[in-house]
Amino acid sequence: MGFFQVISDLMSVEISKAYEPTKVEEKWFSKWISAKAFHADPSSDKEDYGIVIPPPNVTGVLTLGHVLNNSIQDILARRARSKGKEVLWLPGTDHAGIATQSKVERHLRETEGKGRRDIGREAFLERAWEWKEKHGGIIIKQLQKLGCSCDWGRERFTMDEEYSLEVQKCFVHFFNSGKIYRGKRMVNWCPSSLTALSDEEVIMKPQKSKLFYMRYEIVGREGEYLEIATTRPETLMGDSAVAVNPKDERYAGLIGERALRPFPEAEIPIIADEHIDPEFGTGVLKVTPAHDKADFEIGIKNDLEIIDVLNADGTLNELAGEEFSGMDRFEARDHVAAKLDDMGLLVRVEDYENNVGFSERADVPVEPRISMQWFLKYPKVEESIAAVSDHNIQFRPERWAKTYSHWMQNIQDWCISRQLWWGHRIPVWYRKDRAEELQSAESLDKETAGDALHVGVNPPQDVENWIQDDDVLDTWFSSWLWPFATMDDPTRQKFYPTADLVTGPDIIFFWVARMIMAGYEFTDDKPFSNVFFTSIIRDKKGRKMSKSLGNSPDPLDLIAKYGADALRFSIMRIAPSGTDVRFIENKNKDEADGNDYPQVEEGRNFANKLWNAARFRQMQGSNDEVKKLPGFEKLSIYDIDILSKLDSLNEELSESYSSYKFQEIANKLYDFFWSEFCDWYLESIKLSLRDDADQERRKIVLTVFDTILSGYLMQLHPYMPHITEELWEKLGFGNDGELLMQRILPKEKILSGYDKNLVQEASNKTSAIHEATTKARHIKAQYNLAANRNVKFLLQTQSNWVQGELEVLKLLCGAGEIVIDNSYEPSPGTPTFLTQIGKMFMPLEGLVDIEAEKTRINKEIQKVEKDLKQTVGKLSNPKFTERAPQEVVQENLDRKDSMKKKLEQLQEMLQNLS
RNA sequence: GCGCGGGUAGCUCAGCGGUAGAGCAACUGGUUUACACCCAGUCGGUCGGCGGUUCGAUCCCGUCCCCGCGCACCA
Known part of the structure; x- marks a missing residue:
């Protein structure tokens, strides 16, 4: 789209009254794509x-x-x-x-x-x-x-051919460097997904469980029992020992004896282990090496039999006994308890809350299970810890660095094999004649494998003589x-x-x-x-x-x-x-309209506000002649003020971006546009935009308007890309169809060539006008005249410049007339208020409510007195004046002076009323 | 048990040593030639409790109470 086309669009295509995002958003996405703007x-x-x-x-x-x-x-x-x-x-x-x-x-x-x-x-x-x-x-x-x-165009998928190759290379690399090994270990098993999981995929959840107290008879001592507390009676068929703490005097004489496992009936040793907490339950632990991580270790230490009574899917197997075989583990829990009770071996059952590990994906309790899995010893751990603690990699918010370092320092080998089919198949082949032997080997790695194992990104030449490992790799082993x-x-x-x-x-x-x-x-x-x-x-x-x-x-x-x-x-x-x-x-009662999302409404309203400000601009017509800002003297105080505020905004946004404060950026963008630009600037220029206004001034105002709006659209673009692009085009800000998203932010400040002191002065004047406006509106509202646009104000002022701003002030506060009259003597009860530009009166011939005015002034006096008292109190404290920084003391001194003056004037006003 | 974060207006969130802020909601007015997805105004807070440091604390320190999260874990 050419420049002239843009201009003619600007003149001909009217912007709709309310912003309709759907079409605009679709349009811009395809424009960006065809312009290769994301490339x-x-x-x-x-x-x-x-x-x-x-x-x-x-x-x-x-x-x-x-x-x-x-x-x-x-x-x-x-x-x-x-x-x-x-x-x-x-x-x-x-x-x-x-x-x-x-x-x-x-x-x-x-x-x-x-x-x-x-x-x-x-x-x-x-x-x-x-x-x-x-x-x-x-x-x-x-x-x-x-x-x-x-x-x-660069969209990737972790199972793309090339990506998969990288994953396999990675496996081969670690196998060859000895970091990957295969071994029989106690892992987290998901009985629902039928696969091993890494420690990170297990979520601990507090559960309302039962603690079962049961008793095992001591062999050779008829009638003597050991009482044991357990949350998992259904695993007792896998018990291969009973353990007590060696220091526990209650059981000292029993160590070395045997206890009778009730079913399947077997004599199992009573052993001593430091790991047992005498305080917990009865101080006696049933040791089930196949179904508990801690028990597994006790089993290894004491050379205990490992009896696995569970199937992969969480049902019990034949080792649990015929009556339980095929039964679900939780169903079995009740049945085992009932059977113990029948045998007179169940002492009591208590409610008990404990933490149980759940599978992250399937949300079922995980089983500790001994199985053959591939593991990785994590590489570059020290270097990775240092990178974050040295801020070579910066975490934001920083506190996550602590979580990271804690985990890294307690890191365990990573179980990387999954008993799934969807994923990267482990690039390991076993030679057929030795496959069984290798696959059941207690441990397997680079050192022990020999030539019966092939590990490589390509299968062995004579693949028919080999069997590939069935497992796939953990998804995170590819996404890392x-x-x-x-x-x-x-x-x-x-x-x-x-x-x-x-x-x-x-x-x-x-x-x-x-x-x-x-x-x-x-x-x-x-x-x-x-x-x-x-x-x-x-x-x-x-x-x-x-x-x-x-x-x-x-x-x-x-x-x-x-x-x-x-x-x-x-x-x-x-x-x-x-x-x-x-x-x-x-919930919205009107079903057809779906639910309401008040937080998102804010964004929509903001987009609409922006849309309408642009619409307002478009109604003023194009402004080809004046493209550059004129000299200081041709700009109004409002022009200067808003330009300087945009400069500040740009600067502040840079700072916020550099500290990743995205919420702060959004708020600043919002406030600038809605409060500063629309509520104040846009209202203050409406006079200059009237058809009968001075044409030169009108053009300058439009130039300022365009400077602000185009500069602002650039800043807003990352947050609201579609609407900004649309308005950029509609208002013809881009040269020759240039996309907003390809625009580079100017490095120079808009007001860089202007006198700083004069700019500051203009801003001060502007804020004085704003303050007077607010107060005038306030007093109108108090007299129920908020909507009345014919109210007359009188102003007593020492500032000569104010005269030139009366027309704007009139418009801003909705007055019919504002007259400077330094000799004005108000009749009693005339509403009067003090502003930074002087004393203002709202004469209401015959309509004055003296009592109301008294109340209002008294209220203000009270407020000022309270503040004054506080300030004076502060200043009369020598510790404050001595120790507080000079500028803070000065600030309070100034405050005291101005409040005193204000108080005097208020009191004078009050006296005039009586 | 250890660690982290949060507790500010009815709601969602800012502010984090120098007189408490926004939007929404509520209330009162209003279609003034961008916008009712709007405008003007009002109401609303002992900034979780208690101590301490400081001239001064919502902000820093200690402690306690709630809420959320992570890690560990005794069957």
Whole structure:
């Protein structure tokens, strides 16, 4: 679109009365795409700015958390562009092993009534890929609706061919360096997903449980029993010992004896172990090495039998005895207790609250289970700890650094294998003739493997003689490579390490810490310089938003109702840095209109305000002749004031951006535009814009208006990209169809060439006019004349400049007339008030309510007296005058003087009334 | 148990040593040639409790009470 086209549009296409976001937002997204405005050029000379998206689950849908997170990233990216940087915002998704696999499995069961094993691995993976193709694009489209300026051509997926290769390389690398090993260990087992989990995927939840007190007879001492307290009687069939503390005198004589496990009946040793707390329960522990981590260790130490009584799915097996075989673990709990009771071995049952580990994804209690798994010894731990504590990588808010360092210092080997099919298959092959032996080996690593094991990104040449490991890798074992495995060489050279990472604190261990370690291991560099942790969005009642609670509104509905810009802006305005936010949803009686979101209404209202200010500007017509601001003397005090406020805004925003204070930025943008620009400036220039106004002055005002509006649109753009772009075009601010998002912020201040003192003076005068306006409006309202625009004011003033501002003042306070009359003598009861420009009167011939005026003045006197007393009190304290800083003392002295003067005048006014 | 964050107007949040702020809600007026998704005005707070430091504390320190989160964990 050419320049003339823009101008003619400006003249011909009227801006609608209310802002309608939907079309505008769609239009601009496609314009940006076709202008390649999001494209990152690795060969650019500009300074680089890189950011990788935290990849959402490929089959997921957008949540408010994503809205917050990605709005922040978009703001950072757009801001960086406006600072003249070459920006790469790299998008993509991850394959979300467990989540996706269970979705596909559920679908398979619902549509075909089959499990994954019924159709086999290959067929299942085909279905999974189909599912991914079908649902994988949804969240990407949703991010685009938000206006995210990712370089969409670079979209990556953790199971892309190239990316998968990187994951395999990573595995091979660690295997070869001895950091990866396979071993039989006690792991967290999810009986629902039928896979091992890492420690991080287990969530401890307090549970209302029962503590069962039961007794085991001591062998050879008929009638003598050991009383044992347990929360899990259903595992007693796996008991292989009973343990007491060696220092516990109550049981000292029993160590070395045997106890009788009731069923399946067996004699098991009574052993001593330091680990037993004599204070807990009866001080006697049943030792079940196969089903408890601590018991497992006691078992190893004491060479106890390991009896696994559970199946993978959490049912009991034949070792538990025929009657329990196949029974669910929780059902079995009651049955075992009942059986003990029948045998007279159940002493009592108490209510008891304990913490139970739940599977993060499946939300079922996790089983400690001994199984064969692959583990990784974390690399570069020390270096990664140092990077954060040295601020080489800066966490914001900083306090998360402590959480990070605590976790890093207590880090355990990472269980990286998952018994799933959807994911990166472990690149390990066992030679057929020795497969069984190797797969059941207690431990397996680079040293012990020999040539019967093939570990490599490519299968062995004679693959028919080999068997590949069945397991896949933890999804996080692929996403920890995200910041660099997504980039080709030129891209990596230009944009790596990336500048910022924006994510939630809930994945600080899962992802952030691991990316740092992977960065140092594979690139010898940090993956990013700053990590910004966002708020967590909660509902009205403070609960985390989740699908199962159904308390998370669909952002797409919000976008449809209020617009993407409004949603972005609103969420940035309410999200504090460093703590959680409550998102309010009010039920709307009018079903058709959906629910109300008062916080998002604010954003919509703000967009509408902006829209209408631009509409007002458009109604004034184009202003081609005057493009540059004139000299000081041609500008009004209001012009100077608003220009100087925009300069300050720009400066303050830079500061806020540098400390990542996104909420503060939103508030400053809001206040400047609504309060300063619309409420004051725009109202003060309406006189100059009238048709009968001085034409030169009119043009200057329009120039100022355009300077402010265009400068402001540039600043607002990262928060509200669509509407700003639309208005930029509609008002013809871009040269030759230039996009706002490609505009670079000017380095120079608007008023840099003007005399600072004169600017300050103009601002002071402006604020004096504003103050007088506020007081005049106030007094009108008190006399129920708020809407009356014919009120007359009289003014006594010593300031000559005020004369020139009377017309504007008249307009601002809605007066019919304001006259300067220094010899005016008000009749008793005339409402009078003191302002920075002088004493003002509102004569109301015949309408004066003397009592009301007395009350009003008395009220003010009381207020001033109170303040004065406080100030005088302060000043009469020698400690204050001696120790407080000089300027604070001076401030109070000035305050005292002006209040005294004011008090005198008020008292005089009061006297005049009687 | 250890650690972190929060408790400011009815609600959502700012402020974090120098006389308490915004938006929404409520109330009173108002269609004045951008906007009722609006304008003008009003009401509303011993800044969680108690101590301390300071000339001065919502802000710093101690302590306690609530709310949220992380880590650890005794069956």
